[in-house]
Amino acid sequence: MQSATTDELRAQLHAMWAQVAPSWEQHADYVDARGALVTEEMLELAAPQPGERVLELACGPGGLGIAAAERVAPDGEVVLSDVAAEMTAIAARRVDASGLDNVTTLDLDLERIDQPDDSYDLVLCREGLMFAPDPGRAVREIARVLRPGGRVAIAVWGPRERNPWLGLVLDSVSAQLGRPVPPPGVPGPFSLADADELAGLLDAAGLVEVAVRDLPVPMRVGSFDEWWARTSALAGPLATILSSLPEPAARALRARAHEAVRPYETSAELQFPGVTLLATARRP
Numbered sequence: 001m002q003s004a005t006t007d008e009l010r011a012q013l014h015a016m017w018a019q020v021a022p023s024w025e026q027h028a029d030y031v032d033a034r035g036a037l038v039t040e041e042m043l044e045l046a047a048p049q050p051g052e053r054v055l056e057l058a059c060g061p062g063g064l065g066i067a068a069a070e071r072v073a074p075d076g077e078v079v080l081s082d083v084a085a086e087m088t089a090i091a092a093r094r095v096d097a098s099g100l101d102n103v104t105t106l107d108l109d110l111e112r113i114d115q116p117d118d119s120y121d122l123v124l125c126r127e128g129l130m131f132a133p134d135p136g137r138a139v140r141e142i143a144r145v146l147r148p149g150g151r152v153a154i155a156v157w158g159p160r161e162r163n164p165w166l167g168l169v170l171d172s173v174s175a176q177l178g179r180p181v182p183p184p185g186v187p188g189p190f191s192l193a194d195a196d197e198l199a200g201l202l203d204a205a206g207l208v209e210v211a212v213r214d215l216p217v218p219m220r221v222g223s224f225d226e227w228w229a230r231t232s233a234l235a236g237p238l239a240t241i242l243s244s245l246p247e248p249a250a251r252a253l254r255a256r257a258h259e260a261v262r263p264y265e266t267s268a269e270l271q272f273p274g275v276t277l278l279a280t281a282r283r284p
Contacts, residue, residue: 009186010111010133014083016236021086023233028061028094030230034219038126038155038276039064041215043071045280046153052121054078055145057110057138058128062091062103068124069103079120081108113141120145126155130192131236136201143205146283152207156192158214158275163190164264165219165272169231169238172257176249181241189235198279207281217274224258227270 024031032039042064048054048071056065059080069078080091080103088105095103108114110125111132123142132138142152160167166189174181182188192198195212202210221227232242245253264270 006133013131013133013187014109016240017082017084018086020234020236020239021084021090023239024060024087025090025093027230027234028063028090031061031234032063035063035126037217038215038278039067041278042124042126042153042155043068045278046122046124046151048072048076048122051075053119054122054124055113055115055120056080057108057113057123057125057142058082058131059091059105060087060128062094062105064124064126065091066095066098066100066103068122069100073100073102076102078103079106080104081106081110083107083109110138111141113145115145117144118147121147121150123150123152124154125152127157127189129154130156130189131187133187135187135192136204139201139205139207143207143283148283150283152202152279152281152283154198154279155215156198156277156279157189158195158277159193160190162273162275164261165221165227165274166231166235168260169235169257172253172260173238173241176253176256177241181238193277195277198277202279202281206284208284210279210281212277212279215276215278217276219270219272219274221270221272222268224261224265224270227261228254228257 048068050072052072054068054072059065059082062080065078065080082088085107088107092105111134129135129138157163170181199210199212233239264272
């Protein structure tokens with residue numbers, strides 16, 4: 001039985017993603033552009049085929065699933081899902097604008113996927129699994145809804161020190177507040193940054209042909225202001241914290257972050273390294 005503490009944490013995380021959804025809609029095209037390399041590699045590895053049924057979990061604005069829809073057309077189907085109804089509404093509006101007729105949306109919790117067993121040929125999850133309070137449970141749910149022989153492709157951020165574009169924000173906020181962000185016990189963007197741990201979750205769920213690989217994802221940003229505005233708006237837990245800071249503290253934090261990224265500044269832009277972990281597996 002789940003403890004009240006875990007359930008409360010889950011509810012807080014769900015509410016947080018609902019709160020930041022407007023920023024994700026505002027920056028949806030940027031999210032797609034930032035994730036284009038990851039999307040391309042995930043679809044190459046997962047190889048969605050015409051006629052297949054695909055589920056995207058933690059879809060946010062839905063860019064990955066929308067890209068998959070073109071590959072399973074004309075007879076295949078893609079379901080875009082997110083735990084925050086506000087996020088699936090964004091994805092639905094983008095589907096309508098795209099003109100695709102083989103994509104639908106559902107409000108689904110990746111830890112409790114309210115879908116029948118053996119429902120999908122492929123499950124995709126880009127940058128969502130690491131925020132699950134119980135990622136093992138989420139992967140078992142993924143395995144359950146996959147058809148025999150079905151595939152899964154998951155992307156999570158690699159180690160914090162190899163992703164300074166986000167790690168430095170967390171470091172700066174933690175230093176400014178005098179406490180770790182996210183706090184101990186709360187899943188954050190680097191919660192599944194260990195490749196062996198990620199592979200172990202897939203193995204434990206009974207999936208086979210498990211593989212986890214690094215994908216370099218460097219980030220180039222035109223200015224500190226652009227990086228700070230977008231990162232602070234999109235980084236769910238951080239966005240909530242930053243919006244609550246008094247103005248003097250917010251200015252001090254911004255100055256601290258600006259100093260931290262100076263090693264990545266050139267005369268024209270910021271150039272950050274980055275690494276994503278891509279995990280693939282198959283249901284026997």
